[in-house]
Amino acid sequence: MNMIKGIKGVKDILPEETSRWRLIEETARRWADLYGFREIRVPIFEVTELFARSIGTSTDIVEKEMYTFQDRDGTSLTLRPEGTAGTVRAYIEHHRAADPTPQKFFYSGPMFRHERPQAGRLRQFHQFGVESFGMADPRADVEVIALLWRILSDLKLPSLTLEINNLGSTEDRAAYRPRLTEFLRTVAGALCANCRRRLDTNPLRVLDCKVPGCRAETEPAPRLADSLSDPARTHFADVLSGLDSIGIPYRLNHRLVRGLDYYCLTTFEVTSAALGAQNAVGAGGRYDGLVEALGGPPTPAVGFAMGLERIALMLPQTAYPSSSRSPVVYVAGFGVSGAPAGFSALEELRLAGIPAVADFRATSLKSHLRQADRLAVGFTLIIGDDEVDKGVGILRDMNTKNQYGVSLTSLCGDVSSHIRGS
């Protein structure tokens, strides 16, 4: 029989790892809460066209990375490759624009992209993200960036850098693009093969190329910053001064270009030197045109997404609680009358709100105590045949080795008073 294995690039998160995942998710939720974002849960699959229209048809994600399949009626559906599209769709569909309160959402969950797996890159991965709708004010950008920074800082992730850039308005970029393309043609011979191809498809990305030769050649390229309209400049200046005013450190990076088509004005990315090649921990930006492009009212918006497994990868060991003995009672019931009495006691403790465990494989007291030790419980309740005869169990403190008699008829009260006393 063939072993059925997990899908390439899709990982199990085992119990040993879930505590660090909880820490990450709970930290993110707590801060999002503090900043007035409310949780939204949108489907993990949508009509394919939603992603094609929002992310951009010429992006790698849409061109070759989507998990797309046909529904029974022939409709093309896609497993979400990111969270913004679905959130925007829900925002429009439920007429949230008509709600007078701020429409600020956060989400958390799996995303799917058919890429070659490597360190920090999986086919099913998890993102936590936020979207802030309706506010064109630069303080909305700052608020979102601050939230991202606060979450990552709270998690004490090492060597973080926040990079930020101004992409200008859609019109600014349209005006800049031919100027850049014109320049790039003059140095095309010295660029890498990928960049020569990108010259036509997405010239802005050439600026973001990591090949040293390309970087050197494009150094004298005309800068987008020089083609920006006054409103775009002012907006960006206000974002930067906003970050300054609340103490968020950043670095300007005029080469920073996000991969998704919908970004405009502010774009940002937090990277860590502690990761491998895939070093982006979180990223986002403003996407003022997207809601309208998807059939909603003109709506300014900003958001970010962060990669949960990348954070899990770099979360310091000290960040989550070490395994000290927990206030759990292991019930060691053994012998012809002790085993059933132990099983009843186990349930009794649980109903009284006392965490209790047992290993039904163990038959001797020795093997029970070994399991209790492995499970790192604080106490073991020993119930053998002798105890049943006397109507008294033995509660053993696993740290001090002290043992106390507890009445089997008033078990929970006796046990909990000893637990509290320790």
Next chain:
RNA sequence: GUGGAUGUAGCUCAGUUGGUCAGAGCGCCGGAUUGUGGAUCCGGAGGUCGCGGGUUCGACACCCGUCAUCCACCCCA
């Protein structure tokens, strides 16, 4: 999609130019301790050497193919 590295016990890994090389440590189960955990000692279970071909008297080792994993390119969170 492209490249490189690696696949031997549950885990981490040895295995010398092909000739008792099917091994160690940890873990697991049991015993020493007939009802008291962690330490020590002793014993035991556990492997189609990723898979399929080929070369050879003989392959865990060499060759070819294949699959998987990891890392990098690309791209991105």
